Amino acid sequence: MLEPNPIINQILDHPLLEEKGVELSIKRLDWVHELVPGNKFFKLKYNLEKAIRENKNTLLTFGGAYSNHIHAVANAAHSLGINAIGIIRGEETFPLNPTLSDAKSKGMHLHYISRSLYREKTDDSFIQELHDLFGDFYLIPEGGTNLEAIKGTQEILKEEDQEFSYISLSIGTGGTFAGILQASQNHQKILGFSSLKGDFIKKEMEALIKTFSINPKGQFQIFTDYHFGGYAKYDQSLVEFIWWFFETFGIVLDPIYTGKMLFGIWDLIKKDYFPKGSKILAIHTGGIQGNKGFTFQTGIKLPSL
Numbered sequence: 001m002l003e004p005n006p007i008i009n010q011i012l013d014h015p016l017l018e019e020k021g022v023e024l025s026i027k028r029l030d031w032v033h034e035l036v037p038g039n040k041f042f043k044l045k046y047n048l049e050k051a052i053r054e055n056k057n058t059l060l061t062f063g064g065a066y067s068n069h070i071h072a073v074a075n076a077a078h079s080l081g082i083n084a085i086g087i088i089r090g091e092e093t094f095p096l097n098p099t100l101s102d103a104k105s106k107g108m109h110l111h112y113i114s115r116s117l118y119r120e121k122t123d124d125s126f127i128q129e130l131h132d133l134f135g136d137f138y139l140i141p142e143g144g145t146n147l148e149a150i151k152g153t154q155e156i157l158k159e160e161d162q163e164f165s166y167i168s169l170s171i172g173t174g175g176t177f178a179g180i181l182q183a184s185q186n187h188q189k190i191l192g193f194s195s196l197k198g199d200f201i202k203k204e205m206e207a208l209i210k211t212f213s214i215n216p217k218g219q220f221q222i223f224t225d226y227h228f229g230g231y232a233k234y235d236q237s238l239v240e241f242i243w244w245f246f247e248t249f250g251i252v253l254d255p256i257y258t259g260k261m262l263f264g265i266w267d268l269i270k271k272d273y274f275p276k277g278s279k280i281l282a283i284h285t286g287g288i289q290g291n292k293g294f295t296f297q298t299g300i301k302l303p304s305l
């Protein structure tokens with residue numbers, strides 16, 4: 001199996017934090033594994049174990065052309081010596097972007113489908129068609145959120161994290177947030193920053209909580225106003241914040257998830273959302289592979305590794 005590196009909570013030092021009387025630490029999941037970093041390591045962990053236990057020699061999953069999940073599955077399969085198929089939303093374009101070119105170089109078979117067909121990705125009939133095409137495989141849903149993923153993401157929090165009063169993270173499908181909720185303590189408040197536009201994510205999270213019998217012990221709050229116009233949208237202030245964060249703390253953020261979440265945290269600190277004495281743990285869920293893709297697409301340089 002994939003062996004994780006030890007994960008540290010890096011405490012940040014900055015005059016604003018002193019002035020406001022709050023502590024801010026970053027949980028460096030971006031370091032958990034060189035090839036499968038971030039929350040995707042935890043989301044895949046039990047899926048990979050299950051796939052191997054069931055003697056599957058192919059993983060099949062879905063994603064957009066810049067997907068961290070696609071990248072992670074390609075790398076995980078390559079490391080474990082099994083096959084991977086990526087069902088990619090949209091048409092193939094050349095040259096391949098950095099995400100897909102990495103995935104391909106790791107041996108992932110890329111299969112492109114139209115956006116309309118992509119909407120059927122959870123339909124039984126479509127899955128059957130994929131079996132007719134590709135034979136037997138272990139299916140991982142888009143974004144990787146399923147029971148195994150939520151089991152894995154509960155392992156992100158450790159006993160020593162009980163000292164924190166707030167835990168914050170970015171939300172895509174919400175699978176990681178659900179695991180964190182389940183693993184949190186009743187004195188903790190979990191803050192989720194949606195990477196997508198709209199309030200629907202709150203309903204979706206309620207549904208996830210029900211489906212997976214999550215028992216949130218503490219409180220939680222979902223912020224839906226730090227998406228910068230929507231999924232993968234950005235503006236100059238976000239790009240500047242990511243550069244500032246890198247120059248100030250030496251930590252690389254991505255523009256889709258962690259950059260927006262930390263922009264939100266920093267903004268809330270400025271606006272006195274956190275009472276004096278708060279200890280905040282912001283989870284760096286990785287995603288830095290996407291920075292090359294962002295530059296490829298926009299021409300805007302971002303910090304990278």
Ligand SMILES: *Cc1c(COP(=O)(O)O)cnc(C)c1O
Nearest residue numbers: 068172173174175176257286287
């Ligand atoms: C996939 C991803 C997320 C979203 O995780 P979900 O479990 O889908 O909410 C957050 N941050 C990064 C860097 C990701 O790659």
